[in-house]
Amino acid sequence: MLIRxxxxxxxxxxxLKSVYFNRRQILRAMGIAGAAAIGGKFVSDLASxxxxxxxxxxxxxxxxxxxxxxxxxNTLDDITHYNNFYEFGTDKSDPAKYAKNLRTSPWTVSVExxxxxPAKYSMxxxxxxxxxxxxxxxxxxxxxxxxxxxxxxxxxSTIIKLVEPNEKAKYVAFQSLYDPSQMxxxxxxxxxxxxVEGLRLxxxxxxxxxxxxxxxxxxxxxxxxxxxRLVIPWKYGFKSIKSIVKIxxxxxxxxxxxxxxxxxxxxxxxxxxxxxxxxxxxxxxxRRLGEFLKRKTLMFNGYSDQVASLYAGMxxxxxx
Amino acid sequence: xxEFVRKLLISKWSKVAVFLLCLAPLGYLGxxxxxxxxxxNPVEFVQHFTGDWTLRFxxxxxxxxxxRKLLNLPDLIRFRxxxxxxxxxxxCLHFLTYIGPDQAFDLRGxxxxxxxxxxxxxxxxxxxxxIPLALTSTKGWIRRLGGKRWQALHxxxxxxxxxxxxxxxxxxxxxxRLPLLYGxxxxxxxxxRLGASLLKPRPAVNTMRAAL
Numbered sequence: 001m002l003i004r005x006x007x008x009x010x011x012x013x014x015x016l017k018s019v020y021f022n023r024r025q026i027l028r029a030m031g032i033a034g035a036a037a038i039g040g041k042f043v044s045d046l047a048s049x050x051x052x053x054x055x056x057x058x059x060x061x062x063x064x065x066x067x068x069x070x071x072x073x074n075t076l077d078d079i080t081h082y083n084n085f086y087e088f089g090t091d092k093s094d095p096a097k098y099a100k101n102l103r104t105s106p107w108t109v110s111v112e113x114x115x116x117x118p119a120k121y122s123m124x125x126x127x128x129x130x131x132x133x134x135x136x137x138x139x140x141x142x143x144x145x146x147x148x149x150x151x152x153x154x155x156x157s158t159i160i161k162l163v164e165p166n167e168k169a170k171y172v173a174f175q176s177l178y179d180p181s182q183m184x185x186x187x188x189x190x191x192x193x194x195x196v197e198g199l200r201l202x203x204x205x206x207x208x209x210x211x212x213x214x215x216x217x218x219x220x221x222x223x224x225x226x227x228x229r230l231v232i233p234w235k236y237g238f239k240s241i242k243s244i245v246k247i248x249x250x251x252x253x254x255x256x257x258x259x260x261x262x263x264x265x266x267x268x269x270x271x272x273x274x275x276x277x278x279x280x281x282x283x284x285x286x287r288r289l290g291e292f293l294k295r296k297t298l299m300f301n302g303y304s305d306q307v308a309s310l311y312a313g314m315x316x317x318x319x320x
Numbered sequence: 321x322x323e324f325v326r327k328l329l330i331s332k333w334s335k336v337a338v339f340l341l342c343l344a345p346l347g348y349l350g351x352x353x354x355x356x357x358x359x360x361n362p363v364e365f366v367q368h369f370t371g372d373w374t375l376r377f378x379x380x381x382x383x384x385x386x387x388r389k390l391l392n393l394p395d396l397i398r399f400r401x402x403x404x405x406x407x408x409x410x411x412c413l414h415f416l417t418y419i420g421p422d423q424a425f426d427l428r429g430x431x432x433x434x435x436x437x438x439x440x441x442x443x444x445x446x447x448x449x450x451i452p453l454a455l456t457s458t459k460g461w462i463r464r465l466g467g468k469r470w471q472a473l474h475x476x477x478x479x480x481x482x483x484x485x486x487x488x489x490x491x492x493x494x495x496x497r498l499p500l501l502y503g504x505x506x507x508x509x510x511x512x513r514l515g516a517s518l519l520k521p522r523p524a525v526n527t528m529r530a531a532l
Contacts, residue, residue: 188497287361
């Protein structure tokens with residue numbers, strides 16, 4: 001079996017991604033060979049190839065966004081094997097193992113509520129509503145780590161303009177898929193599902209707010225929120241809701257999952273803010289995955305120029 | 321059968337075997353490191369790994385006395401000190417990972433963390449309480465302190481166990497299954513001791529005097 005894996009590596013397979021994953025597999029195969037002398041379950045666990053749950057469709061990315069950072073993106077391996085996606089388990093390594101069976105086709109996103117033109121979009125619709133852009137964003141988790149990801153998508157405002165919110169619409173509520181039959185570990189997560197998130201309408205309209213359908217040139221891997229998610233780079237990662245099935249325009253501030261679970265720890269806004277600590281840990285610094293020493297966390301995760309005006313006059317210690 | 325187990329327990333090789341077994345988690349960690357499999361966040365992984373094993377060794381150490389009594393295998397006592405010292409070894413690695421790779425030896429920041437964050441405070445306390453136990457784990461110290469006082473001092477491990485479980489519980493975001501499991505095991509082990517001490521027939525006062 002191991003030899004077959006090595007044999008699979010032909011020139012026909014050589015694209016960026018397959019080179020990447022096959023290199024890993026070969027390294028793992030060598031690991032097994034080396035460890036075979038020692039044996040034992042731990043060792044084979046250690047060396048056996050993990051599922052990658054990779055989605056494979058190449059996307060036609062036509063725009064390199066000026067909103068991209070020039071920082072070096074994290075490896076695809078890091079971004080696909082260190083995930084918080086509690087529907088598929090609470091360990092960082094769980095989503096890579098357990099999200100692989102998530103059915104992402106057919107998929108419909110219902111856009112509804114206080115809008116003039118409610119709509120149900122298929123993934124084919126979403127893929128063609130606007131030119132696809134690559135946006136390399138910093139992504140900061142509330143837990144104190146960060147990554148840089150080359151996301152693919154377009155501004156959420158594209159869809160908002162299409163459905164035409166009426167004058168009552170002040171907030172946007174988002175909902176993830178919740179299907180216990182596909183998510184057997186979800187019941188252990190300790191938080192309520194379906195996962196829900198929300199933004200103020202002006203936050204949702206900000207060009208930085210990305211409706212994301214891919215990364216690294218391909219459609220989204222399941223564990224990263226396939227087939228469609230939000231990316232809001234100036235907020236803690238949990239605001240960037242994954243696997244969206246519903247977008248609802250509403251009058252009042254909608255409930256959000258982590259805020260509902262622990263209101264004193266996770267605010268509705270949850271803007272990245274080094275000056276407002278999480279009650280249990282400091283937010284002043286973060287560890288960029290792949291780096292040894294921590295770096296200073298930036299206000300609004302370094303996106304102050306684009307978003308600080310949204311919160312002018314607000315007490316961000318109170319509205320954390 | 322019992323005789324066989326007893327012989328196994330008192331053989332000189334059993335201590336070597338247990339010693340190697342206690343090192344196995346470290347070996348596993350080393351192998352993972354060698355294969356570059358410490359996840360995308362190695363510091364966090366090592367921190368969690370050493371923390372987990374600290375708690376496990378604390379619980380294993382605390383199981384020795386109940387198991388001796390319940391299984392009628394008094395010779396298990398031979399391993400208790402070693403198990404306790406391994407708990408101390410793993411907590412030292414845990415602590416070193418925290419002050420070194422995690423906090424970059426920023427002593428001021430660490431002190432702020434210890435004072436301000438309850439989960440760090442309680443973890444640090446549990447670590448501190450284990451230090452005198454490690455230092456007085458030798459036969460010489462048992463003699464110097466006297467059995468009774470030594471035993472009283474070493475009951476601090478109950479507090480460390482509690483600190484460890486609370487530290488873990490406060491650290492977790494929402495999936496509390498593991499900290500609760502450790503907490504439940506600790507509760508059983510401590511309640512066993514409480515029950516045993518309540519049920520133990522107390523020696524009459526004058527015999528105690530005589531013993532003194």
